[in-house]
Amino acid sequence: MKRVTFLTPVQRPTWHSLLLAGILLLLTAASLRAxxxxxxxxxxxxxxxxxxxxxxxxxxxxxxxxxxxxxxxxxxxxxxxxxxxxxxxxxxxxxxxxxxxxxxxxxxxxxxxxxxxxxxxxxxxxxxxxxxxxxxxxxxxxxxxxxxxxxxxxxxxxxxxxxxxxxxxxxxxxxxxxxxxxxxxxxxxxxxxxxHFQTEYGLLGGFYGILLIMVVYNLCLYLFIGEQTYLRYVLYVLSCSLVFLSEDGLGFQYLWPNYPALNELIVAGSPILLLLTFSYYARQFLDMSLRLPRFDRWVRGVVIMSVIGLVIDALWLHSGWGFWFYLLPYGLIYYAALRVWQRGQRTARFFLLAHALVAISVGFLILRKLGISMFTNTGTVYSMNVAFVIEVVVLSYALGEKIKAIKDATIRAQGKLVKQLRKKHLVQEQLVEQLQRNQELKDQLNSELESLVAQRTDELRQQSDTIAAQNRELLHANGLLALQSAAIEKLNTELQQDLQEVKTARVLSKEVDFGEFSQIYPDKDACLAYLANLKWADGYHCRKCGHEKYCDGREPHSRRCTKCRYVESATAYTLLQKCKFSIIKAFYAVFLIYTHKGNYSSQELSRLLDLRQGTCWSFSQKVMEAMRRRRLSPDFDENEGWTHVLLDATTTEPEENVAAETLVQE
CATH class of the missing domain: 2.60.40.2380 (Immunoglobulin-like)
Known part of the structure; x- marks a missing residue:
């Protein structure tokens, strides 16, 4: 609206104009006196x-x-x-x-x-x-x-x-x-x-409709997926909706028209609730506790102090300057989003974009609160509604992008696990082929031994016949016959010893040397992968909270609980938890001790593994104690493999100590 004014053309100062000016001056003075x-x-x-x-x-x-x-x-x-x-x-x-x-x-x-x-x-x-x-x-x-x-x-x-x-x-x-x-x-x-009523209520209806759609959509995602970030986002959108309902008066008009005291309470309390839910959601969305742990503690402290200041101002001071308490926590969270984005979290850029628009609309609101109406118009008054709609849509998309990134990381981890399983299957196939070759060699050796025994038996029969004939012919040579009988007995004894040695060799023929064993478990990663698969064969369960979902930890083949962030390594709570030498040698030592049923000397183990005898003796005692407990276990099977002993552990120390102790020294 343009103010109505009256303009007169500029004239030269005549006595008429001077007289008119004098009259106007008198009238002005009279009005000032009045x-x-x-x-x-x-x-x-x-x-x-x-x-x-x-x-x-x-x-x-x-x-x-x-x-x-x-x-x-x-x-x-x-x-x-x-x-x-x-x-x-x-x-x-x-x-x-x-x-x-x-x-x-x-x-x-x-x-x-x-x-x-x-x-x-x-x-x-x-x-x-x-x-x-x-x-x-x-x-x-x-x-x-x-x-x-x-x-x-x-x-x-x-x-x-x-x-x-x-x-x-x-x-x-x-x-x-x-x-x-x-x-x-x-x-x-x-x-x-x-x-104006039709336009305003139509736009506001669309605005709150979008908020309702976002709330229902993200609440359904939370119920189906169980991701807590969606629930925090829903609480944030609901608190923002409450702020807008109290700010534009629609809440008092439609929801609580007969309760003005409740309206005053919501007007004073909804901004405090908004600050709490926003910080609660933003810290989870940006993973501040993991990416910026020290800064996250500062943000929580500033938010708590700001909430206390807002409560004091709302209950006692009534200064009307409470909106300044929002600037510091919002600024800190925006700065944290910038740092998280710089450190590689791509979804943080959506957070920065959305809240940049909100910051501009908040600037217009602060100007209106300060009484500066220079920029007050329909666009600036409803700019926060538009900015918040954009923010809700962008943050919802960003939340989906974050979940998609987590899903992609899980798929990559699963792909890596599939590769490890393929490698494991390849090693198992090689082991099966080696066992088949060993079986063929054993069958060939048994055939040769049987033919040798049959040949020696025929020779002994022929010699016995010859001796019988000679005995009949040489009845008078008793002394010589006695000597021949002694020779025959000695030959039988040697034959029995040979048969015993053959049986012993057949039993020991399943033993492999360290070189062959190293081909099955070539490096530390293969051993850790086999141990992790053996340890979590029945599925992962967090030892602290019982959660069943996990992601890869920092250490190779370790697993981190997605709920409580507890990290458990592959060697934790196993026989190799405090092993001080190479895990490959530890595998081979367990194999030898188990296959010899504990009857393997520490001197021989020290010679094979190139370790100190004291170290071998201590580890042998640990393995034999694990074998003893395994035999007492109700699910013990006489034909089970040696790898079952690996899952035995004599300590249940916290994971913080276990993570450091599982660094196996080569």
């Missing part, structure tokens, strides 16, 4: 549809006592104390609780075709009293009263102006507010007011 300069008069015509009313059109009178009545302010002495709104601050923050009388003069030019209405923008005014110019009963309402006290059940304060054609009418408003407010308002006729 009181302060009055405010501008609003002029409405049939062609106008709406007018923006800034404080310059109001005459303002502050009543610190709050005792003045409409009759008092209409007295000439009080009327002279009114000042133009343009000469005063645009807010009532300087004296919270004071009553402010606004005087508005409106000139109706021509025959008006429609009714005019005055809309006050601030829906948080505690008390509003509207006094019509025709002396009718005043309208008394405000945020401290139920919605039914308003003639029009609208979120803002709306008053009908009974304008009379070609007359100047004066209207009075008495405002009381416990917080910072403005005198901004707008005059509208019926048709623009109806169009």
């Amino acid at each position: 009181g302060a300069r009055p405010a501008d008069t609003l002029r409405v015509t049939p062609r106008l549809q709406e007018l923006f009313v800034d404080p310059g059109y109001y005459s303002v009178l502050e009543d610190p006592t709050g005792q003045l009545t409409i009759q008092d302010v209409r007295q000439p002495a009080r009327a002279a104390q009114f000042k133009a709104g343009s000469m005063l601050p645009t807010t009532t923050m300087d004296h919270p609780g004071s009553a402010y009388w606004l005087r508005l003069e409106i000139r109706a030019q021509g025959q008006l075709q429609q009714h005019w209405y005055l809309e006050m923008f601030d829906s948080h005014l505690n008390s509003v009293e509207f006094f019509p110019a025709d002396g009718a009963a005043p309208t008394i309402t405000g945020s401290d009263r139920p919605l039914i006290t308003r003639k029009f059940p609208y979120k803002n304060f709306l008053f009908r102006l009974p304008l009379q054609s070609e007359q100047t009418q004066t209207y009075y408003l008495r405002l009381v507010s416990s917080s910072k407010t403005t005198f901004l308002s707008r005059l509208r006729t019926e048709q623009p007011l109806a169009i």
Whole structure:
């Protein structure tokens, strides 16, 4: 709306102009003696549809006592104390609780075709009293009263102006507010007011509809997936919705119209809830506890201190400057997002973009709170709604991208595990082929031994026949026969010893040397992979919280619980937990001791493994003790392999110590 002014052409100073100037000067002096300069008069015509009313059109009178009545302010002495709104601050923050009388003069030019209405923008005014110019009963309402006290059940304060054609009418408003407010308002006729209602409520309906869709969508994702970040995001969106419902007045209009005390509580408490839920969600989304642990503790402390400051201001101080408590925690979280993005978390860039738009809209809000109405218009007033819709959509997409990144990392880990399983299967196939070759060699050796035994048996039979013939022929040579008999007995003894040695060799033929064993388990990674697969063959279960989902830890083949972040290495809680030498040698030592049923000397083990005898002896005792406990186990099987002994452990130390002890020395 452009203010109506009258311009006159510039003329040369004549005695007529000098006389006119003198008269105007006298009139001005008289008006100054009568009181302060009055405010501008609003002029409405049939062609106008709406007018923006800034404080310059109001005459303002502050009543610190709050005792003045409409009759008092209409007295000439009080009327002279009114000042133009343009000469005063645009807010009532300087004296919270004071009553402010606004005087508005409106000139109706021509025959008006429609009714005019005055809309006050601030829906948080505690008390509003509207006094019509025709002396009718005043309208008394405000945020401290139920919605039914308003003639029009609208979120803002709306008053009908009974304008009379070609007359100047004066209207009075008495405002009381416990917080910072403005005198901004707008005059509208019926048709623009109806169009404004349709447009405003349509946009607000779309805005809250989008919020509801985001809440339901992410809540369903949380129920199906179980990811806690979705639940935190839902709480954040709900608290933002509560802030907007209390800020734009729709909550009081539709949800709690008969509970003004509840409305005041929500207006004061929803920003505190927003700060808590935002920090609760942002820290989880950015993984600050893992990526920036020290900075995360600072952020939590600042958030708690800010919440305490907001509560104190809302309950006792009522300064109206509580929004400054938001700047420090929001700034710290935004800085943390920047650092997390620099460290490689790609989804943090969405967080930075979304909250940059919110920061701009918050800047406009702070300017309105400070009483600076230079940038106040429909776009800036609803810029926070637009920014928050963009933020909700962007953060929801970013949350999906984060979950997708975690899923991709899991798929890569599964691919790595598949490769390890393929490698394990290849090693197993090689072991099976080696065992088949050993079986073939054993069968060949058994055949050769059987043929040798048969041959020796035939030779002994022939010798026995010869001796019998010679015995018949040489009955008289008893001494020689005795010697031959002794030789035969010695030969039988040697044959029995040979048979025993053959049996022993067959038993020991399944033993392999360290070189062959190293081909099966070529390096430390293969041993750790085999041990991890053996250890978690029945599935992963966290030892602290029982959770069944995990991801790879820092150490090779270790597993980290996705719920409590507890890390367990492959050697933790096994026989090799405190092993001080190569895990390959440890595998081979367990194999030898187990296959010899504990009857393997530490001297021989020291020679084979190139280790100190004391080390071999200590490890042998540990293995034999594990074998003893395994034999006492109810699920013990005589034909089970030697690898079952590896899962035995004599210690249950915390994982913090186990992680350091599983670094196997080569």
